[in-house]
Amino acid sequence: MSGMHGGPAPEVKPAAPASRLVSTLAVAGAIAGLLIVTVHQWAEPRILSHQARVIAAAVDEVLQGPARTTTLYVHDGALVATPPAGLDTLKLERIWAGYDDTGRMIGYALMAGEPGFQDVINVMFGYDPATESVLGMRVLDNKETPGLGDRIVKDTAWVALFEGAGAPLVPTKPGNATGDAHEVETITGATISSRAVIGIINNRIERMRPLLERAGGMQ
Amino acid sequence: MRATTPQQDLLRGVWRENPVLVQMLGLCPALAVTNSLANGIAMGLATFFVLLGSSILVSSLRKLIPGEVRITAYILIIATFVTIVDLLLASIVPDIHKALGAFIALIVVNCIILGRQEAFSSRNSVARSALDAMGTGAGFMVALLLMSGIRELLGNGTLLGVTVMGPRFEPWIIMILPPGGFFTLGILLLVLSWRTQRTVRRPQPRRWLHQAAVQTTPTTPVGVGGER
Amino acid sequence: MTLILSAVAILGGIGLAFGVIIAVAQRRLRVWEDPRIDAVNELLPGANCGACGYAGCRAFAEATVQGVVTPAQCTVMSPDMRDDVASYLGVDAGTAVKRVARLLCAGGRDVAPYKAEYVGISSCAAAVAVGGGGKGCAWGCVGHGDCAVACTFDAIAMNEQNLPVVDIDRCTACNDCVVACPLGLFTIMPVDHHLIVQCRSLLSGDAATRVCSVACNACARCVQDAAEGLIAMRSGLAVIDYERIRLEDQRAIERCPTGAITWVDGAQFQVLTAGGVN
Amino acid sequence: MSSNGFRHGVHPPERKELTAAVPVRRMPFPEQVVLPLRQHAGKPAVPLVQRGDRVERGDKVAAADGYMSVPMHASAAGIVTGIDWVPHPDGSMVEAVHIAVERHSAQLPRPRLVPEWESLAGDDVARAVQEAGVVGLGGAAFPAHVKMAPPKDTTVEILIVNGAECEPYLTADHRVMVEYPERVHFGTRIMMRALGVGRAVIGVESNKPDAVEALRATIPSDLDISVESLTVKYPQGAEKMLIHAITGREVPSGKLPVHVGAIVQNVGTVAAIAEVFETGLPLIERIVTVTGRGVNRPSNLIVPVGTRLRDVLDFCGGLNESAAEIVFGGPMMGMVQADLDTPLTKGTTGIVVLTHEETSARATLPCIRCGRCVDACPVFLMPQQLGALAQLGRYEDMQQWNLADCMLCGSCSYVCPSNIPLSQMFALSKAALRRPKAKVA
């Protein structure tokens, strides 16, 4: 099954001295490391900044264009603005707080992911603990079926439903809506995915509520 | 051994020994990332680059590398190139990098690349290895273009995101789902073997029943089954 | 800077480590097989026909690599393929006498009629097992071409008289047809043997010619005409002693009343006009 | 599972009504009898006569060639016209002693002494049976004396007399049992004595009540003989099936019946043995069923061995125009005949003339894996698998699927809705495996 056709038969080499084997690999390895790390030096800042941009955009969106945002880190059960030194900030769980130009806090942007129809769906959403309402939602990435599941991204009307919806959200079959603020219609043909998104948000809020309340007190 | 001309080195891999369509190697990327033309092209280019780079390096170092550790050494070389490509894509075209996901990294184990090192570069001059690599890379590219073209066209009605099949076209979602990948490649192979069919005739295993019962007189019925 | 160093260190380290391990391992654990065997095997036709007398091409490859046989023993290879193998191994290609398959029956359906209709699986073996296949002459070719199917080299085609015609250029004397024929009508012999009795029927006289007009009716004229001891009459059939084939000449066939004994030069029967393996 | 049957098997239409009630008649002597030297399983006999010799009815014309062989006797008085090739029922050619039957002869056998069997030891009885040229009349034509002297290391516990006659159309055994029950019992007695077994069972399919009746009525009081009525199902008569039905034992794959302590002998054979010790006459004639819609006067006949097919047919009013195919034996396993000059042999149980409607080959379709063949095979093979392999000529693989255990009963071919000639393919595959292998793969 291999692609190894043609080419002359391998001439029978005498076994090379062990020293050569070792040195070859060691040197090769070293050189490889050198090359890679150099490129990496060049590439890393760009990559990080791009990631930052993506997240910033999402935060911006789900918080409906705050004037200012700050990043908060979850550190032993509390939200801290600056984590103790020595910890890699990228490794910590992060949430973002948004403020309007008056400096009043609009709400928090939270990230969460859980299995949807095919695989894990990652969403970013804005939440205002004061009014206990969702400010906005954006699916960061998903592997749902194109044409069905991915309506949770493409169906802007549906995404809009989350703005101002009261938490906890209540999934409703299209047409059965009673106008209650907590209701979010599911998507016909993508019921599972849409329910998953709603579920993710609810669960995340559940888990973060104590933290947020404490933080709220902190203000 | 009959030596090969440079043209052969170059052209062999493109069609007659196409790595994907003929040798059935490097199937994973060929199926996994071909759900849109853009991805196909990106993956094709990336692989091309890695293949060319490692072939040149391997062939130039072939005298230095002892046979016992050649596999490991080759892999080192290949992996280095791949990592570099990975970093470059991530920093230059992040979206495509995201779409291709892990499959950029998986170029390392793309059977084609190591296969070529083992089979060719480890034994031939830099120039010939380079030609061979270009040919094979191009062949891989051809396969990817075919696959991803067909799949995006039917699966989304677009090419490179541009609507081609008209606004009311009902996309065949299956084409961008895993089964669609298998089916597309399957059909490609069928078409190919249909073309070769007409040139070469394979000897067929004997099947008594399907060379119809002996007719001594036309009145006695022919075995219907399976006649072709 | 530390970054760079650490990277170099890590990969260098890994390389070092496995360099050592593999080096040790290779010393301890190497198992070696002559790579030329595979190479030669690649060069062989891969028909696995056994004409060379070995169990498949790879066995032959081993033999050639060990120098037990010359590449020419493989009757299937074209001359230049032979030379490839020979030159690769740096040995002499060697030579072999051309042998081909000969049919010991001339009873096409025009001269040897059928007495009943066999209807069923289109195979000589099958037909013969069912009431003898309906051929008037129980020894004669029933003409469903098992041999033609068995021949891996497309050397046999059925002619419009339902007799197999051997293309002596393609025939590699692989013996498949000999095995395939349920009536044992094929035999392998050197092309330069001209005298052949194309009949196996043990009937004699009218009994023989009644079922096949080209049958050997045991009149023994060829025995008298041929060189002393070349041909003998055994139980209703003229038998040629190929040990003495040097003595053969055309006189033997001149007075044969049925033409059962023939002087074959090249192909045995007239090139097929119709039918044929498709 | 039922004590008097076996699992799987098929139910072909019996068609026995044509001759079941027709009493056995003796056929007049033909002008010529032809005695093939190969009429039995084993080595052919060697001729003792030449052209011009005069022979009386019952004279030995060919001698047994070793143990696995039997002598042959003139079935009619006349002049030997030569030893020449004739068509054999199996389609090949065979050398045969031709005898021009004497027109006005009384056809009386030479007076001969009847062997005193009570005084003989088992082996001598067997030897006498061999001398009389008796072979199995159930179709296989296996030399009878061999079965009468089983290997020393085996013990025979039961003698099974095979009166199943499961093949459609045939009624020869049926008539024997109805008309000569005592002879059957006498033969059984001799066999039991020779084998030294205490118990004998006569197995008869329940579609022959009169036969069961007749046999039961005449069981000798001093013998442990019982008559089993068996379920009507093909191939009930097959040795293995019969033994299973009667003793509940399975003959191990590749082994002989004696390995489960049983010997199976066909009723006709048993009767023939009895005749040897009643009249002293060797086996020179047998009962044959001539039947089928293609023959004008279906009947059960006593026919001299070596009578040519055409003579028998003529005596039965010849063929009618619907006749298409002539079979020696039953339609399930019988051998089809190509030539009317073929002589009847000792193994010929019947002549069945089939019509076009019955035989006209139907189109063959691919296997649809309906599994009917699997449900039909009495030895639990997977014919559809075997068939597929056979088509590709993968005979070695077929052995993995127990091709060797296939007894070519034809049940699978019978049921296959796609009309695939499975059993024929299996016969060919077995043959192919026997052929010398010239090469690999």
Add this chain to the structure above:
Amino acid sequence: MNTSPTPATAPFHADTPRLELTASPHVHAPDSTVRIMWTVVISLLPIVAASVFFFGISALLIIGAAVAGALATERLTGPRNAVRDGSAVITGLLLGLILPAGMPIWMPFIGGAVAIGFGKVIFGGLGQNVFNPALVGRAFLQAAFPAAITTWPAMGGGLFDLRGDNFALPLMSGNAPDVITEATPLGLMKFEGTGTDLMSLLVGNTGGSLGETSALLILVCGAYLAWKRYLDWRVPVSIFATVALLSGVLWQIDSERYANPLFMLFSGGLVLGAVYMATDMVTSPVTRAGAWIFGAGIGALVVLIRTWGGLPEGVMYAILLMNALVPFINRFTRPRVFGTPARRNA
């Protein structure tokens, strides 16, 4: 190699008819593959009629298109005369019967083509296929046009009004159906947790695909085939048994979360699938033991997918998955050969 001896002279014996030589056995059972197939076709007609009764002319259009697609492909790519054996008609009919009434008819046509092309001809035509062609067609359509295939037109409406944009241009999507759609009983169960009453399931006036509806009718037709021994009753019986058992147990555990067994049995495609599709002799095991295992496997998978899976209905996938296992089942249920000690597996 079709040259074959034609007699050159008259038969030897002028006085006898020309004799035929065929291999034994010389008699044959009456059933033939062709007869079996066409009988199944006929047994399907009542079900087709019912679907027309429920879904009006649309049903006929869909089924017709599917059959057309199947036959066309069989005719063009299949062996000569293959269409005559009727199996392609069955494929088409069954495919049509498991589609919703509202879809553009070019979809069923493609489905039929795929069913025969990829499901059958590729494998070598009649009897050679591993997967149930009709279901291959259905699975293809479901993956290709998931939206179209999960919108179920409601019952009712006149005989002649369409249940959707049946006549959308080939390859173009239909207009949003102006007729009311309704969820299938299973959809309701899965997504709303509401059941449907047994009677309407049996009679069949519920949403769903054309033939999935009237359980009773299907059972009757199936019984007829089983009686003719054209389908193996073991398969449906063991499917029903397994589903009833498993869902019964679940129901005992928590009758709130899990559907009751009767609902499981008679909703969705289970009846049609068990009776007509799992029983396709080509794609089901040849041994009796195999049939039981096969059925049990399907039953278990159906319960698994319906209860914990993403999709409301799993019969199609269950059968396809078990189809893939059939070669395996055959090899492991190989009967013990007469006179051999224990089973050997090839």
Add this chain to the structure above:
Amino acid sequence: MNDLLWILISAMVVNNFTLALFLGLCPFMGVSARVSTALRMGAANIFVLVLTSLAAWFLNRFVLPGAPYLRLISFIVVIASLVQIVEMTIRKVSPTLFRELGIYLPLITTNCAILGLAIFQTNRGYGLAQGLFFAVGAGLGLTLALVLMASIREQTELSIVPDLARGMGIVLIIAGTLSLAFMGFAGLFSS
């Protein structure tokens, strides 16, 4: 749903490496002609996958925290070398076992599934236990796909496949149908 169990099942059927994620297709196409071979290939695969999972975990934990960008190269080099060593050892220690499994090892090294596993495991931040369940699940999934394909191919080998479809064409169509069938598992235990 138990986390570890979900990882296992998801890797095995829902996101089957071969049929849903397109990993390890070369061996899937190449070594699926006979059931016996497929089983051995599967076994060898499970072995290497577990080995990989361990190696990856070790590297991530102890070697690479400082230099994530060296992951890829370190993974593949380590895995390939490990496999090559294992291969040589088996070949020496037990020739029979080598004939049974060993010959597949080199092929497996070239197999995306292995590296894929390492990478996914890293990206999803699996711990040791999770990693092992993931590896086993993936291995079982590969084996399942291989064996199914093999048994089907053995079956189709017996029938009269049209000349066109001989060889790989039909294998791919079968694979496609299989992955269609596996879509039935989509969303299993996720909602």
